Amino acid sequence: xxxxxxxxxxxxxxxxxxxxxxxxxxxxxxxxxxxxxxxxxxxxxxxxxxxxxxxxxxxxxxxxxxxxxxxxxxxxxxxxxxxxxxxxxxxxxxxxxxxxxxxxxxxxxxxxxx
Amino acid sequence: xxxxxxxxxxxxxxxxxxxxxxxxxxxxxxxxxxxxxxxxxxxxxxxxxxxxxxxxxxxxxxxxxxxxxxxxxxxxxxxxxxxxxxxxxxxxxxxxxxxxxxxxxxxxx
Numbered sequence: 001x002x003x004x005x006x007x008x009x010x011x012x013x014x015x016x017x018x019x020x021x022x023x024x025x026x027x028x029x030x031x032x033x034x035x036x037x038x039x040x041x042x043x044x045x046x047x048x049x050x051x052x053x054x055x056x057x058x059x060x061x062x063x064x065x066x067x068x069x070x071x072x073x074x075x076x077x078x079x080x081x082x083x084x085x086x087x088x089x090x091x092x093x094x095x096x097x098x099x100x101x102x103x104x105x106x107x108x109x110x111x112x113x114x
Numbered sequence: 115x116x117x118x119x120x121x122x123x124x125x126x127x128x129x130x131x132x133x134x135x136x137x138x139x140x141x142x143x144x145x146x147x148x149x150x151x152x153x154x155x156x157x158x159x160x161x162x163x164x165x166x167x168x169x170x171x172x173x174x175x176x177x178x179x180x181x182x183x184x185x186x187x188x189x190x191x192x193x194x195x196x197x198x199x200x201x202x203x204x205x206x207x208x209x210x211x212x213x214x215x216x217x218x219x220x221x222x223x
Contacts, residue, residue, distance in 0.1 A: 042118060042213030043157075043201070090156060101145065101205055105156035 003027045006091050006106035014114050019078040021109045023091030031094045032074040033103070034058075034066060036087040043090070049074055081113045116140045118214035120202050125220045126192055134187045134200050134217045142207020148176055148187045149201040151216065157201055160187070189219075197221045 004025045013019055023032065034046040045058030047066040055066060063085060065077045078085055091106040117139045126132040138146070145164040149157040163169055163178035163185060175188040187200055199216040206212055 040122075040215055042203075042215050043211075044213070045210070101147070101209065101211065102159045102162065103149075103157070103211075105158070107156050108154075 002107060004091060004093055004104055004106040006089075006109045008109060009107065010110045012112045012114065013081055015080075015082055017081050019081050019111065021076045021089055021091075021111070023074045023076070023106055024072050025074075025091075025093045025104075025106075026072065027093050027104060028071075029093035029095050029104070030071065032068065033092040033094075034064075034074070034076045035090045035092060036060070037090060037108075038087050046076065046089075078111075081111075083113045086111060086113045116204075116206065116212045118202055118204060118212055120200075120214040120217045122215070123218045123220065125222060126189075128192055128194060128221055128223050130192050131188065131190050132192060132219065134189070134202075134219065136185045136187070136202035136214060138183050138185070138202070138204045138212070138214075140204045140206045140212055143180060144205040144207065144209055146176075146178055146185050147203045147205070147211070148185075149203065150198050151201060152198045160200075192221050194221050194223070 007022045030051050033048040035043045037043050044060050046064050048056050049068045052068050067075050089109045092103040094103050120136045148160040151157040161176040168177045173190045178185045199218045201216045202214040203211045
C-alpha cells in the first residue's frame with residue numbers, strides 16, 4: 001500500500017461545484033503539502049501544514065481551502081470549481097526536522113472542471 | 115523574481131550518457147533537488163546538493179555550482195526505464211521549494 005494516499009484519483013466535475021480532494025499518510029510525518037501541476041509549468045504550492053494547528057498559504061491559494069483533520073490527514077477543497085483549476089494535484093509529506101526537504105508524494109488526483 | 119530554467123525535452127540513446135542542466139535565480143539558497151517523474155506518476159526523490167561539487171549515486175550523479183547558479187544531473191548507462199521527466203527544484207532562504215518545469219527525457223533503443 002502507498003504511504004501517501006490520495007482520493008479520488010480522477011474526477012470530472014462542472015463549473016461551480018464543490019470538490020474535496022483527500023490525502024492520508026502512514027509515514028508519521030508532521031509536514032503535509034498540496035501542489036498542483038500543469039503542463040509546461042513547475043509544481044506550484046497551494047497550501048502547506050507543519051502540524052495539525054498550523055496552516056499556511058502557498059503561492060496559489062486563491063480559490064482553494066484546506067483542512068488538517070489529524071496528523072495523517074490533509075484535505076483540499078475547491079469551494080466553487082472553475083475550468084482553470086483543471087490540473088493534476090499532488091499531496092506530499094516531509095519530516096519536520098529534515099531540512100533536506102525530501103518530499104514524499106501521493107499518486108496524484110487528476111481534476112477536470114468542465 | 116525567482117526562476118528555475120531547464121530544457122523542455124531531450125533525447126538520448128540506450129546505453130549512452132546524458133546531462134540535464136538546471137540554472138536558477140532564487141532569493142537565497144538552501145539546497146537543490148532533483149526528482150524523477152514517470153508519466154502519470156508521482157515525482158520521486160533522486161538527489162540533494164547543498165555544497166559545490168559532484169554527488170554520485172549509482173548511475174546517477176548530480177553537480178552543483180552555487181557561484182554560477184547551476185546544476186546538472188548526469189545519467190550513465192541509460193536504460194529505457196529512465197524515460198521520464200526530471201524536475202529541478204531549489205530551496206530558497208525561507209525553505210520554500212521553487213520548481214522548474216521539468217525536462218522530458220526520451221530514450222531511444
